[in-house]
Amino acid sequence: DTGVSQDxxxxxxKRGQNVTFRCDPISEHNRLYWxxxxxxxxxxxxxxxxxxxxxxxxxxxxxxxxxxRPKGSFSTLEIQRTEQGDSxxxxxxxxxxxxxxxxxxxxxxxxxxxxxxT
Amino acid sequence: xxxxxxxxxxxVREGDSSVINCTxxxxxxxxxxxxxxxxxxGLQLLTYIFSNMDMKQDQRLTVLLNKKDKHLSLxxxxxxxxxSAIYFCAESRTGGFKTIFGAGTRLFVKA
Numbered sequence: 632d633t634g635v636s637q638d639x640x641x642x643x644x645k646r647g648q649n650v651t652f653r654c655d656p657i658s659e660h661n662r663l664y665w666x667x668x669x670x671x672x673x674x675x676x677x678x679x680x681x682x683x684x685x686x687x688x689x690x691x692x693x694x695x696x697x698x699x700r701p702k703g704s705f706s707t708l709e710i711q712r713t714e715q716g717d718s719x720x721x722x723x724x725x726x727x728x729x730x731x732x733x734x735x736x737x738x739x740x741x742x743x744x745x746x747x748x749t
Numbered sequence: 750x751x752x753x754x755x756x757x758x759x760x761v762r763e764g765d766s767s768v769i770n771c772t773x774x775x776x777x778x779x780x781x782x783x784x785x786x787x788x789x790x791g792l793q794l795l796t797y798i799f800s801n802m803d804m805k806q807d808q809r810l811t812v813l814l815n816k817k818d819k820h821l822s823l824x825x826x827x828x829x830x831x832x833s834a835i836y837f838c839a840e841s842r843t844g845g846f847k848t849i850f851g852a853g854t855r856l857f858v859k860a
Contacts, residue, residue: 635791662846664846664848671852671853672852672853673753673837673839673850673851673852673853674792674837674850675850676847676848676849679846679847681846686846687846687847689847722791722792724792737782737794737797738792738794738848739794740784740791740792740793741791742789742790742791743791
């Protein structure tokens with residue numbers, strides 16, 4: 632069991648640059664989520680995919696943010712024209728779609744990508 | 750609105766029980782979760798409870814839910830130093846993919 636993996640684990644970039652993060656979910660999981668976590672806070676929901684379809688985007692996800700999951704497997708999160716306020720841990724999670732009651736939507740998290748914008 | 754609140758810190762002695770409390774505001778919450786985060790690691794699901802349950806026990810963990818007061822607690826029996834971590838309370842709705850997390854409670858276990 633390889634779990635959810637994220638790459639890179641750390642990224643330092645200068646303000647104004649674009650960055651892209653990758654998430655590989657657990658192979659049989661068809662749901663994938665992106666969260667952002669800042670110091671001293673819990674994860675904040677950014678977006679959600681069911682297979683390749685992006686079904687929900689938080690208002691936190693400005694026009695500079697875009698996420699894709701082209702084949703329903705791995706996902707990428709791109710931030711354009713980074714700002715210092717984008718510095719955070721970006722977490723990816725995946726979950727299976729269980730059939731029949733009860734279904735719990737428990738999510739399995741990756742280790743995160745820590746972004747520092749200087 | 751949706752909000753989950755937790756106390757920020759809890760300190761206990763090894764061997765004692767820990768009780769971490771959480772309140773939430775969304776009466777539509779269907780699933781309530783406890784996650785654990787250790788330094789440098791991702792969040793790990795510890796346990797979850799459905800809103801039609803009052804209690805769930807899983808080895809050293811006991812979850813109590815007071816739906817009327819929208820209060821959730823996590824009791825860790827015989828707390829060990831390895832239990833030192835941040836514990837997040839979270840909630841979601843039926844059909845809901847959006848999970849709302851609290852800010853986390855940092856548990857310190859003194860030997």
